[in-house]
Amino acid sequence: MNNRIERLRELCTNKGLDGFIVTKPENRLYFSGFCGSSGLLLVTGNDAKLLTDFRYVTQAQSQAPDFEIVRHGVAILKTLGQTASNLEVKKLGFEMDYVTWADYQAMERELSGIELIPCRVDELRMMKDEAEITALKRAVFIADQAFSHILKYIRPGMTEREVALELEYTMRRLGAEKSAFDIIVASGVRSSLPHGIASEKIIANGDFVTMDFGAVYNGYHSDITRTIIMGQASDKQRQIYEIVLQAQLAGVAAVQPGRTGKQIDEVSRSIITNAGYGNYFGHGLGHGVGLNIHEEPRLSPGGDTMLEAAMTVTVEPGIYIPEWGGVRIEDTVVVVSAGCEVLTASSKQLIQVER
Ligand SMILES: [Mn+2]
Structure with a gap:
């Protein structure tokens, strides 16, 4: 498992989160290696999933070997809700600087019962390898x-x-x-x-x-x-x-x-x-x-x-x-x-x- 995912997990631990929803394209690329234009990451203590659509499944599989690729249907946030509920998480961080009001409302709807905590992960990219x-x-x-x-x-x-x-x-x-x-x-x-x-x-x-x-x-x-x-x-x-x-x-x-x-x-x-x-x-x-x-x-x-x-x-x-x-x-x-x-x-x- 790559060191970047470990640092994201550490951030979750420090903030008392069970996992993180990464949506900003640059952060998605940073943590997974996947450079496609659509998708999101759900990283928890034990799992790392990359949700993307039909166009990107093959590319994601080859670029993001540390992630389990989940192909989503019409609504990515609906699939996110199902995936998260299977993982039995209670508290997830999301990117407060990137998620729109409309997406936030949809996330609240699809992730009912899960507490959504506004956070930032960009700081993990400051020091370059x-x-x-x-x-x-x-x-x-x-x-x-x-x-x-x-x-x-x-x-x-x-x-x-x-x-x-x-x-x-x-x-x-x-x-x-x-x-x-x-x-x-x-x-x-x-x-x-x-x-x-x-x-x-x-x-x-x-x-x-x-x-x-x-x-x-x-x-x-x-x-x-x-x-x-x-x-x-x-x-x-x-x-x-x-x-x-x-x-x-x-x-x-x-x-x-x-x-x-x-x-x-x-x-x-x-x-x-x-x-x-x-x-x-x-x-x-x-x-x-x-x-x-x-x-x-x-x-x-x-x-x-x-x-x-x-x-x-x-x-x-x-x-x-x-x-x-x-x-x-x-x-x-x-x-x-x-x-x-x-x-x-x-x-x-x-x-x-x-x-
Ligand atoms: Mn400049």
Whole structure:
């Protein structure tokens, strides 16, 4: 039986539960190995069952050898109710961040006599094992390669969407399953939008171009942001870039086990605040990354999770000045005993692309 199931059982024991209903796709994949789009896990002290439908039975049998595969009919929750009542459980945890109100009502109906306890299991995914870090490194490598390629490809006159398409195409050619999220290419004034999804805007000389993208490899997401200059940087562009770079380097240097996300955020944020741009850095410093693009722990003013070795997080400060432009620089790092290992290899020096 795999170690992940044992850790889920331990969580159940600690919370006084007889078992857990896992419904979030990333958690289903994490505990079972099954990557299909539909199904749920019912894990109790002695049993591990994966309920899925006709389309996925064969796939589930091969991907989730530690689970007994139960094929459900029209209503998965009805089958869940029957399965749970055969196991004689009294108290089951469910994923409070994922189950909808409608599903909860259906669960109450189908699992009558069983107490349903709202819980979270995502925290069990914070520390990555060797296989996960290997997959993550591959996802980071693919994104780095795509960035090198785009530096040769991008030129004034292209739209942001053309650049995003080329990034995505390159990552998939290099073995990515898909893009980690809708690619951000935000140029000129649009670079002041922290989440400026690529638009039809034409990239012009003198523009900052912020590119935020990542690859998915074996389910693991990478996340990189680089801001480049199309042509020659102005003095103000250099100055803003340098502040963000110093904040990013300090943030990376601050990542180490035993510190909270809030403490690391503060190290980086104080550099931007002291330079007079604190009001222009309105998001957290970074986030955990793995099977989800955004997961625990958070590096932000509210991040109270203490970092531990083998957690993987991003470090991504930015300055966004409305009507002018903005800069963000982001790496993906792994926490190690002595601090952190930066996985992202792309240069962080200001790159001026002159064509
Ligand atoms: Mn990010």
